[in-house]
Amino acid sequence: MREPLYKTRRVAPEAAGFNERCSRVNDFIVMTEACSNVYLIETPEGGILINSGMGFEAPVIHHNLKRFSNVPVKYLITTQGHVDHVGGVQYFRDQYPGLRYIATAENEEHQNYDARLQPFRGARSAFRFQDDFIQVFTKYAQAGYTDINAQDRPTPDITFEQRHEFSLGGLELVLLAVPGAETNDSLIVWLPQHDTIFTGNLFGCAFGHFPNLVTIRGDRYRDALTCAAAAQTVMDLKPQRLLYGHHEPIDGADIIKAELTAYRDAVVYVHDEVVKGMNAGKDLHTLQQEITLPPQCEVGQGYGKVSWGVRAIWENYAGWFKHESTTELYSVPQKSVHTELVRLAGAQQLIASAREKRDAGRLEEALHLLDIVLSAEPENAEAKLLSVQVHQTLLADAADFAHTGNFWLTGWLENQIKLLQGGETAPLSFK
Incomplete structure (x- = not known):
C-alpha cells in the first residue's frame, strides 16, 4: 500500500x-x-x-x-x-x-x-x-x-x-x-x-x-x-x-x-468535481468546503491547497463574477460601508460577537467581523488583540495541517500577526 x-x-x-x-x-x-x-x-x-x-x-x-x-x-x-x-x-x-x-x-x-x-x-x-x-x-x-x-x-x-x-x-x-x-x-x-x-x-x-x-x-x-x-x-x-x-x-x-x-489523479479529480459542481449550480464556497481528495490520490497540501485549487479552477473557467451581488459589477468595495456598519452596530458589539464565534470555533466568521471593525477603526486595540488570537489559532491549525503545514498559508498568518502587533513588511527587491 x-x-x-x-x-x-x-x-x-x-x-x-x-x-x-x-x-x-x-x-x-x-x-x-x-x-x-x-x-x-x-x-x-x-x-x-x-x-x-x-x-x-x-x-x-x-x-x-x-x-x-x-x-x-x-x-x-x-x-x-x-x-x-x-x-x-x-x-x-x-x-x-x-x-x-x-x-x-x-x-x-x-x-x-x-x-x-x-x-x-x-x-x-x-x-x-x-x-x-x-x-x-x-x-x-x-x-x-x-x-x-x-x-x-x-x-x-x-x-x-x-x-x-x-x-x-x-x-x-x-x-x-x-x-x-x-x-x-x-x-x-x-x-x-x-x-x-x-x-x-x-x-x-x-x-x-x-x-x-x-x-x-x-x-x-x-x-x-x-x-x-x-x-x-x-x-x-x-x-x-x-x-x-x-x-x-x-x-x-x-x-x-x-x-x-x-x-x-488528484488534479483531475478536483477539476472534474469543480466542473460537476458548477454545472449543478453549486456556489464556489460550497465547493471549496465539500471537495476533498479520495484516499487513492492523497497528496500533500504543503504548497498548494485543494480549496485554493477549487477556486482557481472555478475562476479560470468562469472569471471573477460570481452572480451573487450587483455590487460585484461596480467599483465601490464593501469596506466603503464598514464605518457605517460600526456606527450602527457598535464596535464593542461586533467584537463581542467575533469573540463568541472564536470561542465556538467559527474562526473565519470571527475574522469577517473583526475586519469590519479594523477597517473602520484601524487602531482599535481590543479588535487587534482578538484578531491576533484568531490568527494564532489558525496558524497552529495550518502548521499541523496534513503533516507538513502549508508554506504560503503559514507565512501569511505569521506576517499578519506581525503587522497586527505593529511590525512592518518592506517590498523585496533584487536589482
Whole structure:
C-alpha cells in the first residue's frame, strides 16, 4: 500500500548558503540547493548547468559546485523562466566564456511577464520571504560576501518549440517543452542513457503535493488539466531517478510512478468535481468546503491547497463574477460601508460577537467581523488583540495541517500577526 511521499520530505525552499546542502548525486551529477536547485552534469567534454538560482545566490552556488567539480561549463539550461532559475545566468556567462544558454521559445514571454510586474510581485511576495532573506544576507555578510551579484534577465542563445536534442562528451540529452504547474515555458531534461529526468518546478515547488493553481503572492492562473498532462508526459518516460526544483532526488521507478499517478489523479479529480459542481449550480464556497481528495490520490497540501485549487479552477473557467451581488459589477468595495456598519452596530458589539464565534470555533466568521471593525477603526486595540488570537489559532491549525503545514498559508498568518502587533513588511527587491 502506498505511503505518500510528502509525509517524509521537506516543503520550504531555502536560498543557497556557503558549503551547505551541496552534494554529489552520482559520479557525474552534482547538486546544490538554492531558491531553486542547481545541477551540474559532468562529461569528458565539459559541463551542463541546469538552472542558475537567483542573481544574489549565483556566486554561492558556483562556490559550492566548485567544491566537487572543476569541469568547464559549456551549456546552461533553465527549466523555467522564473527569477529563481534565470537570475544567475550572466554570472555564469562571466565565469565560463562561450557558455550557451538554452530555454524554450516561451522563455522570453515569461521573463517579460515577470519583469512587467516586478514591483507588484516584490510587494506581494515580501510577507513570505522578507525575514528569510534578511537571515540569508546576514549569513552572507558574516562570510565576507557583501558585494551582492545583480539579478539577470537573460536572453537565450538557443530556443526550441517542442523538442531539442544534443550530446556532449557521449552524453545524450533530450529537452522537452512541457507547460506545467508554475510556468508556460517549463521544460524537462531527459537523459535516456541513464533513465534520469530533471523536472525543475514542473509540479510546483514541493514534489508530492497539490499544485498551486494560482499563488497568493499574485500570479496568473495555471490550468489544472495542463498540470495533469505534464505528469503523464514524465510518467511515459519511465524515469528511474527524478531530480526536481527543490530538495533531494527521488529514486526508484515504482515510487516515481506512484507519486505522479497520485498527483495526476488528484488534479483531475478536483477539476472534474469543480466542473460537476458548477454545472449543478453549486456556489464556489460550497465547493471549496465539500471537495476533498479520495484516499487513492492523497497528496500533500504543503504548497498548494485543494480549496485554493477549487477556486482557481472555478475562476479560470468562469472569471471573477460570481452572480451573487450587483455590487460585484461596480467599483465601490464593501469596506466603503464598514464605518457605517460600526456606527450602527457598535464596535464593542461586533467584537463581542467575533469573540463568541472564536470561542465556538467559527474562526473565519470571527475574522469577517473583526475586519469590519479594523477597517473602520484601524487602531482599535481590543479588535487587534482578538484578531491576533484568531490568527494564532489558525496558524497552529495550518502548521499541523496534513503533516507538513502549508508554506504560503503559514507565512501569511505569521506576517499578519506581525503587522497586527505593529511590525512592518518592506517590498523585496533584487536589482
